[in-house]
Amino acid sequence: MFNKILIIVLLMVGLPISNSYAELKLVDLIQTLGQLKPIEFHLPAEGLEITSLGSYEESPSAGLDPNSLKVLVWNLYKGKKESWKKDFSDLMANRDIAILQEAVLDDNMGGVFKQKFEMGIEMATSFINDETDVATGVATASKLGPISSFFQRSNARESVVKTPKVVLFNTYSISGSQNDLLVINIHAINAVSKKDFMDQVQNVASVIREHVGPCIWAGDFNTWSKGRTRALSKLTRRLGFVEVTFEDDQRTTPPGARFKEKLDHIFVKGLKIKSSKVYGDIEGSDHKAMSVELSVE
Numbered sequence: 001m002f003n004k005i006l007i008i009v010l011l012m013v014g015l016p017i018s019n020s021y022a023e024l025k026l027v028d029l030i031q032t033l034g035q036l037k038p039i040e041f042h043l044p045a046e047g048l049e050i051t052s053l054g055s056y057e058e059s060p061s062a063g064l065d066p067n068s069l070k071v072l073v074w075n076l077y078k079g080k081k082e083s084w085k086k087d088f089s090d091l092m093a094n095r096d097i098a099i100l101q102e103a104v105l106d107d108n109m110g111g112v113f114k115q116k117f118e119m120g121i122e123m124a125t126s127f128i129n130d131e132t133d134v135a136t137g138v139a140t141a142s143k144l145g146p147i148s149s150f151f152q153r154s155n156a157r158e159s160v161v162k163t164p165k166v167v168l169f170n171t172y173s174i175s176g177s178q179n180d181l182l183v184i185n186i187h188a189i190n191a192v193s194k195k196d197f198m199d200q201v202q203n204v205a206s207v208i209r210e211h212v213g214p215c216i217w218a219g220d221f222n223t224w225s226k227g228r229t230r231a232l233s234k235l236t237r238r239l240g241f242v243e244v245t246f247e248d249d250q251r252t253t254p255p256g257a258r259f260k261e262k263l264d265h266i267f268v269k270g271l272k273i274k275s276s277k278v279y280g281d282i283e284g285s286d287h288k289a290m291s292v293e294l295s296v297e
Contacts, residue, residue: 038162040130049125049151050168051105051135053113056120056145063175064144066296068274070094073266075101075187075220075252075287078136079109087284088112091291092119096143097172101187101220102285103139106132119143124151126166126187138168138185138219146170147180152203154189156196165189167204174296179213179270181296186219194227201235208239214270214296217241220287221265224254229261241267244292250280252287266290272297 043049072095076084085108092098103109103123113121123139140146154165168185184207189200201221208215217236223229236243244266251262264287266276271294279289 038160039127041127041163042130043127043153044125044135049153050149051123051125053110053121053123053139054115054119054141057118057143058145060145060147060173062144063173063177064096064181066174066176068096069181069271069294069296070096070291071216071218071266071294072098072289072291073100073218073264074098074289075264075285076103076109077285077287078102078104079106079112081284081286084284085112087282087289091279091282091289092141095119095141095291097183097216098141099183099185099216099218100139100141101185101287103137105135110134113139120145122146122149122168122170124149124166124168124185126153127163136163137166138187140168140170140183140185142170142172144172146172152200152207154196154200155203156189156192156199158189159191165200167200169207174214177213177296181213182208182211182215184208184215184217184219186217186221188220188222190222190224194225194231197222197228198231198235201232205235205239208269214268215241216266216268216271216294218264218266218290220263222263223261223265224263225261232265236267239269241269242273243267244273244276244290246276246278246290248278248280250278250288251290263287264290266292268292268294270297271295 119141121141125135125137128135148171152167170183171180253260274293276292
């Protein structure tokens with residue numbers, strides 16, 4: 001029976017049967033699955049999928065500085081960690097854009113988002129919990145208001161909990177340029193097959209192919225396997241992206257993972273990488289925050 005469960009679970013999450021990491025972690029996985037149950041949720045009404053919060057310091061027509069664009073990328077872990085508020089405040093200082101995943105509009109995090117901290121926020125809702133009436137999704141903050149905001153919700157649903165994931169697209173004007181910057185904030189689908197994962201990222205790629213101008217594609221890609229990592233790397237290279245690397249790379253990996261695949265990434269196109277950093281000392285989430293300073297090529 002145990003071997004049958006092993007095969008079923010590995011196939012469900014798209015891992016090879018011979019993956020020794022999966023075998024070692026199987027007991028933990030089965031126990032976790034036994035504790036989970038589908039979340040009762042609903043989707044926001046049509047036209048209300050994106051919520052605007054905070055206050056933009058500059059109008060969209062002002063344009064981003066092409067010589068210095070300071071970006072933060074962080075999965076917030078729904079604000080569950082004790083130090084997240086202080087860490088969030090510290091990390092947001094002097095940023096032009098912040099690309100955030102696992103954002104929730106509860107009294108804790110939603111209250112912080114609604115405070116004026118010299119940035120506005122566009123949040124795309126993946127779902128609203130029926131029991132708590134709290135929206136979960138991804139949020140992109142910026143000093144400059146976006147020209148446009150739109151989203152994609154994943155076709156696939158997470159195993160067991162049955163919730164979708166969402167991608168947020170924002171465009172921003174660049175001072176002195178006829179082209180706009182496209183910023184893509186992704187929280188990739190997790191406990192599904194590689195095929196379902198690729199379906200989500202290929203849908204993002206279809207938007208990228210239509211965009212003329214520089215682009216940032218960043219967030220929690222949930223690349224916990226070599227297969228996902230390789231497929232994503234191949235796709236982004238074909239699209240003309242360069243991945244941001246880090247001298248002291250302390251990005252988050254799956255707990256106990258044999259291959260230590262990184263979950264969070266920043267890909268850029270039409271932009272020069274001036275500096276980058278992973279904040280390994282930050283404990284306000286189960287993911288490490290990343291930052292990059294860019295200029296327009």
